[in-house]
Amino acid sequence: MSDPTHLSLAEARDALVAKKLSSVELTHAHVDAIEKAGALNAFITKTPELALAAAQESDARLSRGEARPLEGLPLGIKDLYCTKGVRTTAGSRILDDFTPTYESTVSANLWRDGAVMLGKLNLDEFAMGSSNETSAFGPVVSPWRRKKGDGVDEAKIVPGGSSGGSSAAVAARLALGATATDTGGSIRQPAAFTGTVGVKPTYGRCSRWGIVAFASSLDQAGPITRTVRDAAIMLRSMAGHDPKDTTSVDAPVPDYEAAIGASVKGRRIGIPKEYRIGGGAEINALWDQAAAWLRDAGAEIVEISLPHTRYALPAYYIIAPAEASSNLARYDGVRYGLREKGRDISDMYEKTRAAGFGPEVRRRVMIGTYVLSHGYYDAYYVRAQKIRSLIKRDFDEAFAAGVDAVLTPATPSTAFAQGEKGKADPVEMYLNDVFTVTVNMAGLPGIAVPGGLGADGLPLGLQLIGRPFDEATLFSLAAALESAAPKIDFPQPWWTKA
Amino acid sequence: MSVDQATVRRIAHLARIAVEDDEVERLGGELNAILAFVEELSSVDVEGVEPLTSVLPMQMKKRQDVVTDGGFADDVLANAPEREDHYFVVPKVVE
Numbered sequence: 001m002s003d004p005t006h007l008s009l010a011e012a013r014d015a016l017v018a019k020k021l022s023s024v025e026l027t028h029a030h031v032d033a034i035e036k037a038g039a040l041n042a043f044i045t046k047t048p049e050l051a052l053a054a055a056q057e058s059d060a061r062l063s064r065g066e067a068r069p070l071e072g073l074p075l076g077i078k079d080l081y082c083t084k085g086v087r088t089t090a091g092s093r094i095l096d097d098f099t100p101t102y103e104s105t106v107s108a109n110l111w112r113d114g115a116v117m118l119g120k121l122n123l124d125e126f127a128m129g130s131s132n133e134t135s136a137f138g139p140v141v142s143p144w145r146r147k148k149g150d151g152v153d154e155a156k157i158v159p160g161g162s163s164g165g166s167s168a169a170v171a172a173r174l175a176l177g178a179t180a181t182d183t184g185g186s187i188r189q190p191a192a193f194t195g196t197v198g199v200k201p202t203y204g205r206c207s208r209w210g211i212v213a214f215a216s217s218l219d220q221a222g223p224i225t226r227t228v229r230d231a232a233i234m235l236r237s238m239a240g241h242d243p244k245d246t247t248s249v250d251a252p253v254p255d256y257e258a259a260i261g262a263s264v265k266g267r268r269i270g271i272p273k274e275y276r277i278g279g280g281a282e283i284n285a286l287w288d289q290a291a292a293w294l295r296d297a298g299a300e301i302v303e304i305s306l307p308h309t310r311y312a313l314p315a316y317y318i319i320a321p322a323e324a325s326s327n328l329a330r331y332d333g334v335r336y337g338l339r340e341k342g343r344d345i346s347d348m349y350e351k352t353r354a355a356g357f358g359p360e361v362r363r364r365v366m367i368g369t370y371v372l373s374h375g376y377y378d379a380y381y382v383r384a385q386k387i388r389s390l391i392k393r394d395f396d397e398a399f400a401a402g403v404d405a406v407l408t409p410a411t412p413s414t415a416f417a418q419g420e421k422g423k424a425d426p427v428e429m430y431l432n433d434v435f436t437v438t439v440n441m442a443g444l445p446g447i448a449v450p451g452g453l454g455a456d457g458l459p460l461g462l463q464l465i466g467r468p469f470d471e472a473t474l475f476s477l478a479a480a481l482e483s484a485a486p487k488i489d490f491p492q493p494w495w496t497k498a
Numbered sequence: 499m500s501v502d503q504a505t506v507r508r509i510a511h512l513a514r515i516a517v518e519d520d521e522v523e524r525l526g527g528e529l530n531a532i533l534a535f536v537e538e539l540s541s542v543d544v545e546g547v548e549p550l551t552s553v554l555p556m557q558m559k560k561r562q563d564v565v566t567d568g569g570f571a572d573d574v575l576a577n578a579p580e581r582e583d584h585y586f587v588v589p590k591v592v593e
Binding site for chain 2: 096097098099101102202203204217243246247249250308310311314315317318325329332333334335336337338339342344345346347348349350351353354357362363365366367369370373379380382383384385386387388389390392425426427430442443468
């Protein structure tokens with residue numbers, strides 16, 4: 001077989017079962033690719049020995065005809081998922097050399113199904129960021145570069161965030177797929193920026209147990225892959241009820257892969273007019289084109305209104321920091337992670353947290369502390385939670401009126417270069433999540449799927465939003481878009497060091 | 499609403515994050531930029547709207563009130579910056 005890193009996850013699975021390829025060969029190819037891709041900085045921790053040992057075990061199972069659903073398939077894990085015996089950083093200095101003595105439920109589900117871990121992927125610190133520039137381990141570089149005339153512009157492009165290591169690794173063929181997490185767009189925006197597919201499932205579909213918490217009422221785990229089918233395969237293994245997370249839902253997990261290729265005839269797709277204002281001309285043109293693709297596939301396109309859309313992002317920047325300030329109170333230098341010496345215990349807390357948290361995390365913890373503090377709680381936090389009810393009601397009403405899914409752009413534009421956004425004003429960076437954040441606020445499933453390339457040669461993504469727990473319909477619709485859209489050719493490895 | 503320097507110091511202390519004197523002005527500016535961004539929420543009519551506490555109508559699962567897990571003191575302490583036997587060690591709190 002030529003280069004096995006060029007296979008999709010589904011193709012690799014089939015090749016392993018057909019014994020055209022071994023997991024050791026497949027894993028070796030990815031380990032080599034990772035070794036040569038240091039310039040992308042996608043991994044914080046690489047685990048090649050663990051990967052090859054797991055691959056050998058998978059090959060033994062494959063030879064006995066006992067393959068599990070993900071047998072022998074090498075994946076990357078966002079470094080927000082706790083992995084037993086493997087350092088977990090959340091992209092922060094404050095966790096120092098934290099090495100969990102337990103495994104997150106979602107990653108445990110992947111190992112239960114036979115997957116192989118390649119290592120831990122870089123991310124924005126505590127998943128707070130939209131460009132992977134807030135990581136304490138340095139920014140991730142996208143494998144994509146801008147076109148310049150007939151050549152390329154060598155400016156370093158961001159892979160999106162917070163799951164920037166995941167999106168970059170998958171787009172650069174360093175892993176067949178990767179886990180990611182999404183609190184306001186952290187799976188879908190990096191997927192859109194890198195021409196990959198990213199799924200944020202319904203809140204409660206995947207267990208949050210063992211994933212470092214950011215904003216617990218918004219956080220969800222999901223996959224980033226190169227095809228819609230691959231995302232369906234990964235999500236089926238990741239999802240499921242977990243008694244250790246009381247917000248995880250005890251409902252059967254469908255075979256999402258069966259939804260790929262299902263007819264979308266008669267599906268009613270809502271186009272929310274309020275999303276017209278957030279993006280540029282290029283993304284709006286693609287959005288119209290995508291509606292036409294779905295219409296050609298037999299879907300019915302209807303204009304809908306989600307009137308509280310514009311309030312979602314500001315309300316998010318109250319609720320998410322409030323929950324973060326509470327969740328991050330645990331980093332106190334006592335039980336794990338960094339400790340800085342102080343005069344007394346309070347001074348020790350303050351010095352530890354000042355040294356351990358980067359500027360964006362500090363900012364959000366402080367905003368969260370402020371909006372929860374005495375005298376401001378009702379004006380900010382309670383009001384934002386009421387607006388959250390209104391945002392959810394907008395979607396409830398659209399679905400009640402017979403809409404099966406909502407089609408929107410995933411991001412306002414193609415990816416930007418490092419250092420281009422948010423330097424003077426943190427809000428400039430926040431605006432990246434204008435199309436994705438409503439979905440977290442309402443707890444709905446969303447999928448980002450590539451729609452083509454912009455004039456600068458970088459990918460543009462579309463988003464489909466579904467009814468609660470109807471990920472299967474999203475996979476059918478996303479597969480229809482994927483087959484209608486121009487095929488994405490992932491970048492040639494300019495980053496490879498011989 | 500906007501925050502002044504005294505408020506920045508008060509929030510930082512509530513959040514248990516030490517701030518240097520020369521950081522206070524910049525932090526205040528950043529916090530005020532975020533507060534200005536969320537300001538438009540005050541114009542939304544939320545009369546009679548309940549705050550959202552759960553995105554999905556779900557009954558929380560309950561179980562018998564019995565010990566089902568535990569006995570992992572070594573694991574719990576494995577990452578402690580300072581420990582003694584099965585205790586976390588912290589600077590002296592009570593004189």
